[in-house]
Amino acid sequence: NAGVTQTPKFQVLKTGQSMTLQCAQDMNHEYMSWYRQDPGMGLRLIHYSVGAGITDQGEVPNGYNVSRSTTEDFPLRLLSAAPSQTSVYFCASSRLAGGAGEQYFGPGTRLTVT
């Protein structure tokens, strides 16, 4: 199993540009989520999904969209990039949605918005 994969690993955007961060898992996990990690802030939940076709907002959803058309994929879309979205983004998946399942994290995408 590849586990959780994320592409790209690095990305530089200009203010106002849009892009999609890709996330895929091959463990047939129902639960998937996106976090951003900023220095001194820990990880903050952006959006999550408890299954195909079901998504919901986390703590910091503004400026981001998600969709879940398949169990495997959970892309994160930045609609109009802003410097405040400079961060490291992690995708994670878990077998148990809301059931204390351990989360498996991807390697991260480092995004810089200039």
Place this chain on the structure above:
Amino acid sequence: AQSVAQPEDQVNVAEGNPLTVKCTYSVSGNPYLFWYVQYPNRGLQFLLKYITGDNLVKGSYGFEAEFNKSQTSFHLKKPSALVSDSALYFCALEEGAGSYQLTFGKGTKLSVIP
């Protein structure tokens, strides 16, 4: 609202000495508690979790954690630190069954000195 506090930004310990990384939490219901570790330029890895039952939980790489309900704490411990334990450690909280949101502390950087 649920929250997690890691009161120490950094913990330094000599190799071979016992280590403790502190975590306290605030939640209205019964918590599910987790510890994750992050090595440089990597995603997070699961170490251990407390759901219910025995207050002492054993996890990966010789780590353990003690759940203390009266003190609302979930400190991470290891009897003998290794240089390879040097990393960033995160405590995280789920507010019981049916909760889909994991709340992370800000992280504690552990440095084990040879």
